[in-house]
Amino acid sequence: MRFLSDNSYKRFSKEQVERADHTNIYDLALQRGYAVRNINTKLAEIRSQGGLDIDKLRNRWYCHSADDGGGPIQLLVFMEGFTWIEAVKELLNEEGEYKIYAPVEDVVEEYQKENFKLPEKNNTYKHVFAYLIKTRKIHQDIVNEFVDKKLIYENDKKSCVFVGYDNEEKVRYASIRSTSTAANAFRGEAKSSDKRFGFARRGSNHILTIMEAPIDLLSYLTLYKIHGLEKLIENDHLLSLGGVCDKALKQYLYDHPEITTIKIGLDNDKAGNKASSEIIQEYSSQYQVKRLRIKGKDFNEMLIQDVNEQIATRQIKNMEMKQQVDEEENELELA
Known part of the structure; x- marks a missing residue:
């Protein structure tokens, strides 16, 4: 991996951080060899990471098992153990290799307007x-x-x-x-x-x-x-x-x-x-x-096993009671 020298600058400008954060996150994952599976035009996932989803429209990622997420900078921190400074340097140094995220406004707007809706009800329960x-x-x-x-x-x-x-x-x-x-x-x-x-x-x-x-x-x-x-x-x-x-x-x-x-x-x-x-x-x-x-x-x-055991216990008791009644009837007949 190639890094900018520590003497290149003491701190990043706002424009530099924004440029690093606008690296296309889906392309970044592919270029760095992560196990990426494309799902559709909106979503992709990185397998073997406990459910790590890539939102291609918003250029963001989220890992369900770790409850962590963010943009391209945070992805390098999460996946490869970079410090935040190292991640920004890497993205700035490699900006010629990675595509820049360019959202299509009408698509993003439509995506963001999607609201949660309950499934249609049946007319019976x-x-x-x-x-x-x-x-x-x-x-x-x-x-x-x-x-x-x-x-x-x-x-x-x-x-x-x-x-x-x-x-x-x-x-x-x-x-x-x-x-x-x-x-x-x-x-x-x-x-x-x-x-x-x-x-x-x-x-x-x-x-x-x-x-x-x-x-x-x-x-x-x-x-x-x-x-x-x-x-x-x-x-x-x-x-x-x-x-x-x-x-x-x-x-x-x-x-x-x-x-x-x-x-x-x-x-x-x-x-x-x-x-x-x-x-x-x-x-x-x-x-x-x-x-x-x-x-x-x-x-x-546990519940099903418990219920079945109760049923079995009742059946055994009923069998024992029936057997006892039959034995008593036999004793009466012999008498």
Whole structure:
């Protein structure tokens, strides 16, 4: 790599920084050999970086797993460990090799006007109720509660939609889950969803429990309910992160300064364990943080196993009772 000598200038002018920051970020990533995958005219991604997206229209990038982002200067800092000064020098020194970002104003304006919009509603809730209650074993009372609060509905593709609101009750996010039981069933988010505002049940005390998916949150509530322990968590805040990134957690803590305790209910797998360790490390200085023990991969797997065990226990008891009745009848006949 070639750098300008330290004696070239003691500091950068505003024009120099702007010139460096106007390096075409997509072209920069390609030229430096990053594992770039082009998605469409607006977006690209750098693979193997925990979900690093490149916004080609705004000439910006964002890494979901690291919750970090910026422009070309910050990309060199993030990807290659440059200092800010080194990154600016590199971009100025190489400006003849990299294309300059030149936004097309009408396209950018159209892109920036794209607003979040909830998926169209279906005229029924039967597929959502069947999927959540029968397949996922969520308690019917809990499903009804979230439907009544406009946190869950069925879209025109017969999928579950889990809605997230900001602190002013404005809809900002929607997680979508197909009601199909196929292994490749659709899971995703509505276009332009803001991941800072996840699917949540707001509480009134100082405890926040976080999960990855909305169904985990509903399963957690159901487990307490079917064991008669729902009073223990009735005032707790519950939040789905929509994955393992802590962006929604940061926003929720900002909006709810009363919270002092964070309970982590992320999945019991590689990604969930890693994210849990990172959250414990980052937040323990300001909050009481604890990891919840999960029997299985996640709360829904735990719930289904628990329900099936209860059913099996009842079946065994019924068989034992029937056997006892049959034995008593046989004794009467012998007498």
